[in-house]
Amino acid sequence: xxxxxxxxxxxxxxxxxxxxxxxxxxxxxxxxxxxxxxxxxxxxxxxxxxxxxxxxxxxxxxxxxxxxxxxxxxxxxxxxxxxxxxxxxxxxxxxxxxxxxxxxxxxxxxxxxxxxxxxxxxxxxxxxxxxxxxxxxxxxxxxxxxxxxxxxxxxxxxxxxxxxxxxxxxxxxxxxxxxxxxxxxxxxxxxxxxxxxxxxxxxxxxxxxxxxxxxxxxxxxxxxxxxxxxx
Amino acid sequence: xxxxxxxxxxxxxxxxxxxxxxxxxxxxxxxxxxxxxxxxxxxxxxxxxxxxxxxxxxxxxxxxxxxxxxxxxxxxxxxxxxxxxxxxxxxxxxxxxxxxxxxxxxxxxxxxxxxxxxxxxxxxxxxxxxxxxxxxxxxxxxxxxxxxxxxxxxxxxxxxxxxxxxxxxxxxxxxxxxxxxxxxxxxxxx
Numbered sequence: 001x002x003x004x005x006x007x008x009x010x011x012x013x014x015x016x017x018x019x020x021x022x023x024x025x026x027x028x029x030x031x032x033x034x035x036x037x038x039x040x041x042x043x044x045x046x047x048x049x050x051x052x053x054x055x056x057x058x059x060x061x062x063x064x065x066x067x068x069x070x071x072x073x074x075x076x077x078x079x080x081x082x083x084x085x086x087x088x089x090x091x092x093x094x095x096x097x098x099x100x101x102x103x104x105x106x107x108x109x110x111x112x113x114x115x116x117x118x119x120x121x122x123x124x125x126x127x128x129x130x131x132x133x134x135x136x137x138x139x140x141x142x143x144x145x146x147x148x149x150x151x152x153x154x155x156x157x158x159x160x161x162x163x164x165x166x167x168x169x170x171x172x173x174x175x176x177x178x179x180x181x182x183x184x185x186x187x188x189x190x191x192x193x194x195x196x197x198x199x200x201x202x203x204x205x206x207x208x209x210x211x212x213x214x215x216x217x218x219x220x221x222x223x224x225x226x227x228x229x230x231x
Numbered sequence: 232x233x234x235x236x237x238x239x240x241x242x243x244x245x246x247x248x249x250x251x252x253x254x255x256x257x258x259x260x261x262x263x264x265x266x267x268x269x270x271x272x273x274x275x276x277x278x279x280x281x282x283x284x285x286x287x288x289x290x291x292x293x294x295x296x297x298x299x300x301x302x303x304x305x306x307x308x309x310x311x312x313x314x315x316x317x318x319x320x321x322x323x324x325x326x327x328x329x330x331x332x333x334x335x336x337x338x339x340x341x342x343x344x345x346x347x348x349x350x351x352x353x354x355x356x357x358x359x360x361x362x363x364x365x366x367x368x369x370x371x372x373x374x375x376x377x378x379x380x381x382x383x384x385x386x387x388x389x390x391x392x393x394x395x396x397x398x399x400x401x402x403x404x405x406x407x408x409x410x411x412x413x414x415x416x417x418x419x420x421x
Contacts, residue, residue: 012413015416016409016412016413019409019412019416020408020409020412022308023380023383023384023408023412024311024315024383024384024387024388024389025383025388025389025390025393025405025408026319026389026390027319027389027390027391028316028319028320031315031316031319049299052304052308053301053304053361054365054415054416054419055365055384056301056304056307056308056362057362057365057366057369058381058384058385059303059304059307061381061385062262062265062266062269062307062385063265063269064261064262064264064265065261065264065265065268065277066261066264067260067261067263067264067278067281068278071260071278071281071282072253072256072260074282075256075282075285075286076249078282078286079286079289080249137290172293174245174246174293175246176246178242178243178245178246178297180293200246200247201246202245202246202247202293204293217296217298218293218294221294222291222293222294225245225247225290225291225293227246227247
């Protein structure tokens with residue numbers, strides 16, 4: 001490496017491309033090509049993250065500037081349209097708010113009925129059924145997840161997109177701890193997984209090396225994320 | 232400094248916590264606005280891209296690796312990528328540049344401009360040590376090359392922009408910067 005004319009190691013070019021990608025000097029076509037490759041190549045993605053950490057020393061060179069005051073409401077309106085059934089959670093956030101939100105709404109609408117129901121409730125609430133639609137931002141992958149609370153089985157159907165030839169889609173559950181837990185690989189068009197779920201938990205799908213993530217967390221790009229909501 | 236950690240907040244956003252999302256916005260939007268203004272040079276465009284950025288943050292928070300930390304760096308990377316995509320998609324992406332791309336008046340000495348420590352360093356001593364090493368290694372580059380690297384990073388300059396600025400062929404500037412990045416890497420790995 002001390003002689004610039006010597007042949008570089010085979011991965012040197014890939015590493016320098018990652019550096020140029022982070023630096024930002026590449027033209028659009030090169031940027032797009034590299035991003036596409038990093039999407040399916042964990043090693044390339046890792047090189048990019050490494051250079052991001054290195055070049056982050058420059059970040060203090062950016063001064064702060066006030067964003068427009070109405071921007072956050074605009075972002076929230078774009079992300080959480082009023083028809084969104086999860087809207088009731090806007091102000092409270094957090095885990096189990098689905099249950100709480102439902103209870104509070106019931107109380108506000110008919111306090112007496114609520115009390116009566118509570119008195120007559122014989123035991124734990126009947127099992128619910130949950131669903132989540134996972135749509136990848138950058139690929140055509142679409143997954144439809146349905147959890148049958150009575151059976152305790154999650155059925156995940158790939159409704160669009162192909163399974164990658166030498167990689168696997170891996171499904172993750174994110175609960176109140178925020179730590180992703182692997183639920184398994186999605187190899188078939190329909191995959192059934194026995195698992196206990198609750199509303200407000202989140203499903204995510206990542207692209208992993210064949211056989212799944214070698215670590216306890218996603219190592220490849222996370223392609224889609226969706227919250228489980230009651231059917 | 233005693234704010235709830237941005238790392239923790241991003242983990243909450245990963246499980247679709249909207250209150251945490253607001254808090255992340257509150258703590259980071261001025262910085263990201265600064266990034267976008269510097270790179271795009273237009274307030275309208277910066278505001279437009281800032282909205283895109285936070286939509287990506289909401290959708291991609293699950294990709295944030297809390298073990299690695301550095302939430303602000305992760306957010307800035309999203310903002311820079313969004314700005315770079317916008318810059319490179321401009322019809323005048325080759326040659327003609329925005330008005331603020333004339334030689335950068337406030338970047339004469341890139342090494343002096345580097346922080347000795349970052350206010351957003353999340354208190355991670357290990358990260359501080361790594362930062363200090365990167366700064367030292369940048370100090371080993373010739374000043375004009377370090378300046379080119381820093382200008383490219385902060386302003387989103389392409390190889391073509393840099394070639395125009397420095398009055399050298401594009402292949403020369405590319406070789407320059409790649410060599411600088413290689414030397415930086417060698418210094419960091421020794």
